[in-house]
Amino acid sequence: MTKPRPGSDGDLLPAGTLVFRIGKRADPSPEALKQKKPPEILFKPSSDDEESPGKRLSIWIEELTLPDQGWAFMGCDPAKTMVACLNVDAIRAIQPPEPFDPLGAEWEQALLPDGSVNNLPGAEGHAGITGLLQGGNGKMDSKRRKALRSKLADAAEISPVPVPHNLPEEHLRVAAYFIHEKGKGSQEANWISAVRQLRRATVQAHKQQEEQVGEGKGGHH
């Protein structure tokens, strides 16, 4: 997949972009982890999201930001450990309940906690989901908003790698060395690339494992 070029605040995200959201104090049960489905509350805009000019739910673009970088920008909160991944196409395909508008995915300028622009490496991958704060305060609209979040949860998957990552350092060293051998980028950039590659490899390995389990179960029927 080609790396998307960071856009301006409010620009639409390219189709097919993979994004992730970091959950606050989301501690899933073994059953939830097995189902890999995040809770809908993960997609409830925080008070910061509600107060932001774009009123978007904060997300990050996987090609531009590591979940660990996003986690660091959010203050390295040990209570934020869950990473939910989803595709922009799936977000846009969600059918809103009448009379709500469809959800959108747009670029959003990343800000530091003091309100200044965040220019740190990885901050260029900040974006937001629009349309989650539609409607009024009534019960009916509250139910509709919950339905939208529930659909987002259906479209998302919990990453098997949390934040901060739990990848073995030796593996990262080896991966970073091979990236360095190709003669690309700085040591820090190589390390970030190594984390990204190993994160993806772990996700891939989990998927393959699940497929094998699925096939094994299918063979018994």
Added chain:
Amino acid sequence: MTMTATATRDGPSLTSAGHSTFGGGLNLSGTYRAPRFARPPKGPRPKPIPEPSLPSAQPAAPPGRVIHAKIEDRIQFKDSVVVIKAVAHGATYALIQVTDSAVPRKEPAPSKPRTLSPERIARKMAALKAFTKHMQHREYLNRVSAGERPSITLETAAKAMKAWNAIWVASGGLMPIPAACTGPDGEMFYSWDRGRHHLELEIIPGQHAEFFYRDRETEQLWAEDYNIGEPLSAEAIQKLQLFR
């Protein structure tokens, strides 16, 4: 079980810890036997006490002989100590077998090996699996409500467990274990998914819990407040039936 009373000529048998509860006692012939002291008591020797007569028809046992009598015999000894000894069940049974030797001994029929039908095995396995998951869920609630910075309070964990029990009972024990997750403000979220059906229960600290149902096909939405501890509404129970 046959019970016998055993009394010896030498006086009362020992009780627990090997000591008589009395310092002395009466033997079968009713003769007083003084307790054993380190030294004999000082002073004038007491007058000998006349021997009490044995009121029962039972003959006095010769010295050193042991009498075995059934407890039903109720031998009355004045101030005497009777120690009851239980005969081992196996020995008694064997004795009965020997005395009834005229009748051919009937061997007990060998018990049939218990075989379970595949359905029953499947049911048992499902029950075991459900129990294991239930225990896992309990452990999860304990974990997220413990530690220095717990995700939920102990009260929320207790409410969650209570709600889950109520749901499980209301579904006739057929509701699967929920996929649970804590929220940013100490909430607990339970969710169930089965095909087109999605059900959630949000347990919010200091507030009523909230059910939320969504039908993925018809887009039907339903929400209801639930006061944990009170019976579930008919509509909520109806929704639970969709996940059995």
